[in-house]
Each structure stands twice: as C-alpha cells, then as structure tokens.
Amino acid sequence: MALFRGKRYFKVDLEERRAGEEDTLWLKCKACGQLVYKKRVEQNKNICPRCGEYFFLTARERIKLLVDEGSFEDISRPIVATDPLHFVGPKPYAQSLKEAQERTGLLNEIIVGTATIEGLPVVLAVMDFRFIGGSMGSVMGEQIRHAIRKAVELRRPFVLVSSTGGARMQEGILSLMQMAKTASARHLLEEARLPFISVMTYPTTAGVEASIASLGDVTIAERGALIGFAGPRVIKETIGQELPPDFQTDKFALERGIVDAVVRREDLKGEIARILRFFVPFGGGRPSPDENAIPSLSMGERRDGRDA
Ligand SMILES: [Zn+2]
Known part of the structure; x- marks a missing residue:
C-alpha cells in the first residue's frame, strides 16, 4: 500500500501563495x-x-531562529500523505490535507534540513503545528527516519523540534505505527554514537510525546511548553482525581525529569549550541571519530546547577 506519494514542482507555487499572508x-x-x-x-x-x-512560530520561523543565517538547506523528502483509509471526519482527510498545504505553503507537517548552529553542523527537523496540528502520520514518520539516516550518513547530531498534537488519527493504525518507526530509527543514532537533542515546544503531546520526542539524549522544553499525553480532562475523568494546578506545564515536566531543562526562546539557540559543544569531544558532529576514544556519556550538569 502506498502511504505517501512523491510530488515535485509544488514548492514554488505554494511559496507564492504564502506571500499573501504578509498583509497584516x-x-x-x-x-x-x-x-x-x-x-x-x-x-x-x-x-x-x-x-x-x-x-506562535511556524516551522520556517523556528528554523530561522535556531540556525546560522544562510546555513539551512532543506533536504525534506518531497512526499505528501495519501488517504489509505478514505477517512472522513468533520471533513474528508484528503480535503484537510489540501487545505493545510494551501494555508501553510508546506508540502507536509515537518521540514528537514542540514544547518549549522553557532558553527556546529546538525541535521534538523522542525514540525509545523499549523499543518493539521503538526500531527504524525506516515509522512512525518518517514521524514524523521530520513532525517536520522542523513544525520548518520553525515555524522551530525540530530535536533528535533516538536510542535504537535500527536498521532494523526485520520490515518488510524498507520499513524500509531510511526511511533515504533521513529523510535527504531532513533537507535541508528545510538549505534553511530551521535547525539539527539529533542526540543519540546507548545504543544508536544500524545503519540509524538510518547515516542520520538521523549527519546532525546538531552530534552529541552521551550518556556511555556505544554507537555503531556492525553488532555487533562480525559485524565481527570479516567482516574477520578483532581490534577495538580501546574499539570503538563514545562515546570511540571522539569520537576519530574521528563525534560532536562526549560529554556527561554531567546536562549534556545545558544543552549542547543552549548549542548552540541559538550558532545563534540565524544564524537558528536565530527567526521570519523575514533571509536576507542569515546568514553561513556553522562549528563551530570543541569542548567539550574543541581545534579541531574
Ligand atoms: Zn503582550
């Protein structure tokens, strides 16, 4: 079954349409x-x-904020979702896809590229929440796998910036399978001993939070991020208990060890660079590392100075 199809000659057309959004x-x-x-x-x-x-930041705005000027090269696979289940919700899935493409100027919900961050080479993947809630269907799963393979090929760290409502339920079980697909792709980085930095922004929830976004060597929450699996109302009704007032906030995630640091947007680039530099002596981001020279990794230092 074809889960996505290749598409060419699409971007230019959509870039032009995006220009219309600049009116406000x-x-x-x-x-x-x-x-x-x-x-x-x-x-x-x-x-x-x-x-x-x-x-709110679009994927392109986020990329601009994080990488060195002029360093980003889009290496996304030119694929778009198909509608294998012929799903019809409030509107047909095929129609939602088409509208999302027109509205955002994007082919799908994630952009993958190579770039440098303060001079340090990375492979970067950034989700765009405007595109059907940045949800993970077959295409996002494939783009993340593609990004990771590229990171291994180029021997670069992988940075993922999530902004997502979770799995794309319009693709049913196929969307849930992306949790396993991305998690298993993540192991390639481990085998290659390359660092994976996961950045959770508002919101990082459900199937993505429960898979690839939570599998970083280092996980950063942007200040104000919403991090959780099911929504508070569902959890409250399921367990029949009141939830803490700061439930699913960045602070809550930090205190419980779900994320390693909460970082202000204005500091995010510098913080990612600081972490990347930490990994460089261990082989992260440098070509042809000497395997024998790599000691075991431990992140003992947290941003707030306390022991992790
Ligand atoms: Zn204000």
Whole structure:
C-alpha cells in the first residue's frame, strides 16, 4: 500500500501563495491584549515586545531562529500523505490535507534540513503545528527516519523540534505505527554514537510525546511548553482525581525529569549550541571519530546547577 506519494514542482507555487499572508501589519497579543507592530514582533524572535509573551512560530520561523543565517538547506523528502483509509471526519482527510498545504505553503507537517548552529553542523527537523496540528502520520514518520539516516550518513547530531498534537488519527493504525518507526530509527543514532537533542515546544503531546520526542539524549522544553499525553480532562475523568494546578506545564515536566531543562526562546539557540559543544569531544558532529576514544556519556550538569 502506498502511504505517501512523491510530488515535485509544488514548492514554488505554494511559496507564492504564502506571500499573501504578509498583509497584516498589527498583531493582538493574547497575553497583554495590546496591539503590537508585526515587524517589531518578528524582529524580537516572535516575542511580544510589551509583555514577553511568545507568539506562535511556524516551522520556517523556528528554523530561522535556531540556525546560522544562510546555513539551512532543506533536504525534506518531497512526499505528501495519501488517504489509505478514505477517512472522513468533520471533513474528508484528503480535503484537510489540501487545505493545510494551501494555508501553510508546506508540502507536509515537518521540514528537514542540514544547518549549522553557532558553527556546529546538525541535521534538523522542525514540525509545523499549523499543518493539521503538526500531527504524525506516515509522512512525518518517514521524514524523521530520513532525517536520522542523513544525520548518520553525515555524522551530525540530530535536533528535533516538536510542535504537535500527536498521532494523526485520520490515518488510524498507520499513524500509531510511526511511533515504533521513529523510535527504531532513533537507535541508528545510538549505534553511530551521535547525539539527539529533542526540543519540546507548545504543544508536544500524545503519540509524538510518547515516542520520538521523549527519546532525546538531552530534552529541552521551550518556556511555556505544554507537555503531556492525553488532555487533562480525559485524565481527570479516567482516574477520578483532581490534577495538580501546574499539570503538563514545562515546570511540571522539569520537576519530574521528563525534560532536562526549560529554556527561554531567546536562549534556545545558544543552549542547543552549548549542548552540541559538550558532545563534540565524544564524537558528536565530527567526521570519523575514533571509536576507542569515546568514553561513556553522562549528563551530570543541569542548567539550574543541581545534579541531574
Ligand atoms: Zn503582550
């Protein structure tokens, strides 16, 4: 069964459509309620200049924020989802896909590329929540596997930035199989002794949180990230208990060891670079490491200075 199909000559067309989105000059901040000049917000890493609230980032905006200028090369496989189940929810899945492509200018929900971060080479994969909630179907699973294989081939660390509602239920069991596919691909990095840094942003939930996003050697939450499996209402009804007030917040995840650090958006690039540099002496990101020279890894230091 064909789970996705190759597609060419698509990007240019969609790039042009995206230009139409640039019309708005002002944004309203949901935190402080102020109107803020869009250009100023963009120049400020999509952070509200008045109150510090984070505006949502598209995959492209996120990439721009994290990598060295001009270093990013898109190596995504040109594949789009098919509709093997002929699924019809509130609207047909095929229609949702088409609308998402037109709205976002993207072929699918994740962008994969090579880049440098403060001069350190990486393979980077970034999800786009606007594309059907950044959900993981057959295409995302394949793109992540492709990214990991590329990282192994080029001997580069792998950085994954999640922004997702979880598995793409429109693809039924095929979407859940991507949890196993990505988790098994992740082992290739381990075998090659290459680091995997997982960055969880708002939101990183359900099937992605329960698979690849939680399998990083180092896991960072962007400040304000929502991290969890099922929604609070479902959990509350299932276990019949009140949930802690900070349930599924970045702070909650840090205190329970789900993430290693909570990092402000403005510090994210520097923090990833700091972690990458930590791994360089162990072979991460450098060609032809001497296997015998690699000691066992341990991350003993946390950002807050306490022992991990
Ligand atoms: Zn604000």
